[in-house]
Each structure stands twice: as structure tokens, then as C-alpha cells.
Amino acid sequence: MDTPQENADSITSLDWEKAAADPQYRAAVVDLLGALAYGELAAFERLAEDAKLAPTLDDKAALAAMASAEFHHFAQLRDRLAAVGAEPTEAMQPFAAALEEFHRQTAPSDWLEGLVKAYVGDAIASDFYREVAARLDTDTRALVLAVLDDTGHASFAVEKVRAAIEAEPRVGGRLALWARRLMGEALSQAQRVVADRDALSTMLVGGVAGGFDLAEVGRMFTRITEAHTKRMAALGLAA
């Protein structure tokens, strides 16, 4: 992961206390933690909802486990917001519309679509967390990587989706379209957030003093999209 501007490099060697002395950096991190926290809470809700589509009790339990893991991530992020003196609800609220809209636009119509969504969502979130972590102070980075660390349920989804495509190859075409729609909707909501939240966006593209560089945001989205495409191919889905 490259940190394209000088200022980002200096932030990444500071701890939270020192980095947060810059009020613009502080605001950007509160924004980031708010966005991630709402994202985890929304993911909890949707996974719990998708668990209802499970064909077996084991499958239901597996999706419920994922949902519960997302809830614990949410709780860590919320507690961190409170610890740095931010009001968690206030920090999350600006991202509610984009995340709710994403989930409204991508409600799975069956179990396999739900699995692909859980897998794609988890993977995109991981990529994004990693991109962001490389731009953060040491304390916030540790939290973001910790929250990222135990989303290890992807292999369950991969295994089930592969088996379904093997059993009925035409399922693959439908799911490939679905994965493309998920990625498109995710990018469109992310662009909405980027346009709305200056401090966050400026940090994402390399340090608050570096100024806002739309091209760098575009490059980040491109990297995440490329990783998504590779994953879909590995899953037997032409993205």
C-alpha cells in the first residue's frame, strides 16, 4: 500500500494523542470510525435478516455467527468513538443514508445471493480497511486492523457458492451479474460519501494537509475493484 503524500507518512508514525492535535485529522478519524461503526451495525442487521433464507440450521447458525462478529466490531468502534470524546450516534448518523440505501438496493432474493453478498461485502470492507489503515496514526491503525482481523468467515461462503455452481453451472451466470451489481452499488454509495465528507476524503487520499485529490480516490476505488474482480474469478464468477 503506498501513501502517496508526505504528510500521510508523518501521521502514520504518530500516536493518536499527537495526531489528534490537528483538528482536521481528528475530525477525519471520527468520520471514519463513525462510517465503519454504522457499516458494521448495518451488516449485522442484514446478515441476521439473510440468516432467515438459510436452507439448513447449520447454514443459519453460520450466518448468525457472522452477524454476531459484525456486532462485536461495531461495539469496539463505538467504544473507541466514546473513548476519544465523540458522540457515537452523532458520528455514525452522516453515513446512515448511504449504507441503508446500499442495503436497500441489494437485498438478496435467495440464499446464494445472500452468501455472495456476505462474501463480497466482507472482502470489499477488508480491502478498504487495509487501504485506510495505511494512512492512520498508530493507535487508530491498531484498532482498524483488529476489527478487520477476525472477519474470517469468508471461506464458508466460498465453499457453499462453489458447490452450488458446480451442481448447476448456470447459477454462476446469475451470481456473476449479482456480484457486479453489488460492486456497482457499493462504488456509487462510496462516491456519494466522498462527495459529502471533505475531511474524511482528504485523509483517504493522503493526509489532511495534502489537499483533496479526486484522482487518488479514483485510484483507490480502482485497486479495490481490481481485487474484487480477481476474487470473483477465483470463485468461478466472471466479474
Add this chain to the structure above:
Amino acid sequence: MDTPQENADSITSLDWEKAAADPQYRAAVVDLLGALAYGELAAFERLAEDAKLAPTLDDKAALAAMASAEFHHFAQLRDRLAAVGAEPTEAMQPFAAALEEFHRQTAPSDWLEGLVKAYVGDAIASDFYREVAARLDTDTRALVLAVLDDTGHASFAVEKVRAAIEAEPRVGGRLALWARRLMGEALSQAQRVVADRDALSTMLVGGVAGGFDLAEVGRMFTRITEAHTKRMAALGLAA
């Protein structure tokens, strides 16, 4: 809590290894753990669903926390089933119909009904766990009490419901009716389970060699109903 028959007293002083030498006792405990496990998984699903009705993000997070706690109870019970050599899904399946029917009959129509249901459900479950724990071998009792131990979210619901009734007293009448319906539906599904599952029911009424005593099951239900009535009165709801 009295254990009405001699045989129950002797089971309660044995560990699982010794108690499970009696195949009828073993079958009863597998039934019990299966019923509790499915109950927790269903509770997870419903609380996660009810979280959608939450008027604020804080409320949503509180219900999601309850749901996540239920999932962890489920995981403990499922792991215990596996540890004693039972197939968890098989053990849970016989109770799916009764629990799903309970939740279908008692889908809350708004946030306050959801809270009352979470509170009433949690409390009835606790009472039942305690009644049952008094009849179990030492190892199974420790598990059941541990699972019972951290359902400590009731005070959240109590506080919110009290505040709502204070703000608008006529809400109390509607919620009192609702609580009565919840209890009635719970009893009716419990009776269905009692009628279906001989080994479990026999254990519940005092030891596998003690024979099946419908009157004792009735007394247990009466004790649970009385405790429910007292709780509803304390909440400002005439049950």
C-alpha cells in the same frame, strides 16, 4: 425451588458422566439442550429483526447487543451438544416448529411491543432455566446457569417501557394485553412440547424414574406464570 421426587435429588448430586449412564436421562438432557439451543437461535433472529423497529441508533445497538448475546448462548449450547456426542441440528429440530410458531404468533407491531417481548421472553426463559437447573446433573446445571447468567439486558427494556407509559398512560393498557398474549402463546407452545417429548417432560417433573406427572408440569407453569404476573405489575402493566 423444590425437587419433588427422590430420584431427582440423586441425579443432582452426580456429574454428567455418571448421570448419563441412564440412557433416558441422557436423552432428556439432549432434548433439553436442543430446545434451549433452538430457542436462543430463534431469539437471536427475532431480536435482530426487532432492532429494525428501533427509533434511535442507540436503541438499535442495544437490541443488537441482546441478539448477539443470545447467539453466544446458542453457540455454547450447540458446542455442549457436540461435546456429549449428539448431533446439534438433530437435537434442535424437534423444537423448531413450536418455537417458530411462537414467534410467528407474536411478531411485535412496534418498538414497544418488541421491547416488552424481549423483556418477557428473557424473564420467562430465565425462570424456566432455573426450574430446570434444579433437576440436572452438576455439569449440565453449570452450563445452564452460565447461559442464564449473562442475559442481563432486561433493565434497558424496563426503563424504556416505563418511560413510554409515563409519557402516555394509555400505552400501558395496550402493552398489558400484549404481555398477556405473549404469556398465553408461550404456555400453549410449551404444552405442545411437553405432550410431544416424553423423556424431557418426565425429567422436568422430577427425575426419569419418577414417572410422568402432568400435575407437576402444571405447577411449574403456574410458578412461571405467577412470576410473570408480578414482573408485569412492577412494570406498570396489569397482567
